[in-house]
Amino acid sequence: MRVLLFQAPVSIRSPHAHLSPPLGLAYVAQFLIDQGHEVDLVDLNLTGLNPLRITATLNRARPDLVGISSHTETYPNALAIAALVKEHDPSIPVLFGGPHTSILPLEVLAEPAVDYVAIGEGEQTAAQLVRALENGADSAALVRIPGLGHKGDGTAVLNEPREPLDAADIGRPARQLLSLEFYEDAHNVLAARGGCPYRCPFCSASHLWGGLRRMRPVADVLDEVADVIRDYGAQHVFFVDDILTLDRTWLAELMDAIEERGGFTWGCATRVDRVDDAMLHRMAQTGCTGIQFGIESGAQDILDSVKGIQKEDALDAVRSAVDAGIAVACSFMIPFPDDTEETLAQTAAFMADIREAGGKLLISYTTPFPGTKFYERAEELGLTILTRDWSLYDCKHMVMETRNFSAERIEALAENIANGLGLSQTE
Missing domain, CATH: 3.40.50.280 (Cobalamin-binding domain)
Structure with a gap:
């Protein structure tokens, strides 16, 4: 057909x-x-x-x-x-x-x-x-x-749900059908196809994949890297998986194999509590040049409820990565359901600490995507969803209000935070 x-x-x-x-x-x-x-x-x-x-x-x-x-x-x-x-x-x-x-x-x-x-x-x-x-x-x-x-x-x-593909059965994407010359760094985007076992209330991954934990065989991943180097001249690859460092044994095998085969640099995204100083330095030694951490808030009470990480761990991870020579980008979101003027001030101050430690800052509006706890339990959490015009669900528009903030107030606070840090709100 x-x-x-x-x-x-x-x-x-x-x-x-x-x-x-x-x-x-x-x-x-x-x-x-x-x-x-x-x-x-x-x-x-x-x-x-x-x-x-x-x-x-x-x-x-x-x-x-x-x-x-x-x-x-x-x-x-x-x-x-x-x-x-x-x-x-x-x-x-x-x-x-x-x-x-x-x-x-x-x-x-x-x-x-x-x-x-x-x-x-x-x-x-x-x-x-x-x-x-x-x-x-x-x-x-x-x-x-x-x-x-x-x-x-x-x-x-x-119909009945479909079981995810076994890791060994995952094929390759049809890059030959893509107009790769029109993308930025198009040749270097790869997926180890790992899942995410965490259940962050702002993310739909757990709804989509049910805590799936799966990684393609390292040899298969590096064979694909070799293909994009050979066919498209790529020198750098970025793994688009949510948490590349989730499985430490797999990651160690990957880094060993990269050392043996070499010839490229790489980047990834992960959580601050899934890395440590030794791991980050080892990643840098094997060619990792960039990493993105989702930190989300600078108020510990908020982090306890939405992310389950510690501020100290986040700052340590950024410092270790920068010390190892890895460029770091850190994402933050505002507002969360229980945010107050005080917690947002804490977030702004912590963002300044992250930047001082060498991290690039990314900020967006919290968005109640379908499949998230924020969408499915909005009323219970004190959230008012203002629109279901899905085209506005881009993290650049305020589509909800919280029990503490109107949309207009959050937009003003976001502008103040961004201006105070010298950021664009679209970054």
Whole structure:
């Protein structure tokens, strides 16, 4: 079959944002290619939501199935793409996937232009759906596909959940389908495909993956690194996993293998309580040049409730990384449900301490994404969700109020904090 995959675009791109290739969709694409299907992949972040271009792409690709992936922020644009597909040819089935779809599958299936949803990892679900479509897509076949949502006799049907892929069965993303020359550092983005066992109330990862802990074999990861070095001239790779250092044994094996094979530098994201001084210096010795920590708040009472880390550990981690020669970026969010003027002042002061220690500061608005505790228990936590215009769920707009702050007050405080630290609020 001919399959056309669209990555839904953001409406407004921050000048500080780095445009990265859609790895998740590229994994689905390669899985389908390996099954013998013809696949096109179009990232509309490169061109914007241009109806004429989308129609031209549909005319060129002549797809038997269109797949559309989106995050919460890009979901309205995903719906616009689906409407264009149906306007072009109502007989083309449309499959939705991505984090927003996985969390709110029934809401997505209720849309007239959406025929199917893939919940969780989409590789196998998409491949089995294509096979079912080739064979006539009878309802008996559809209900046997784990992770698929579909429309029965006028009723939305969600099949049994799909188990995540075994680490050894994870393939490679179809980088050959991406216009890599248009991305910043596009060749160097890799995923070890690890999960996150933590349940931070502002993050939907636990809802999506249920505490999944899984890492690809080190040899496979470094074979992919070798491929992007050979094929695209990459000299640096960034691992996009939430917590690369979660499994210390795996990380030690990775660093040993990097020392043996070498030839590149690398960066990652992790938690401050999943590193120590010796680990960070070892990471630097094996080529780690950048790391991002999610610190989120500078008030210990707030950290106890939303992150479970200690301020001292955060400052120690930043100092150790900087001492080892690793560039450090630290993200903060405001406000949390129990934040007060006092705790926000503590956060601003701690951000100044982090910067003095050598860390770059990143600040954003706390956003109650679907699938998070802040979304699902908003009333209990004293949160008022102001809008469900998903396009505003970009961490740059205030979409909620707390028991202590109006949106206008938080915006003013955020501006004061940013100005006091010499930051842009979009950083």
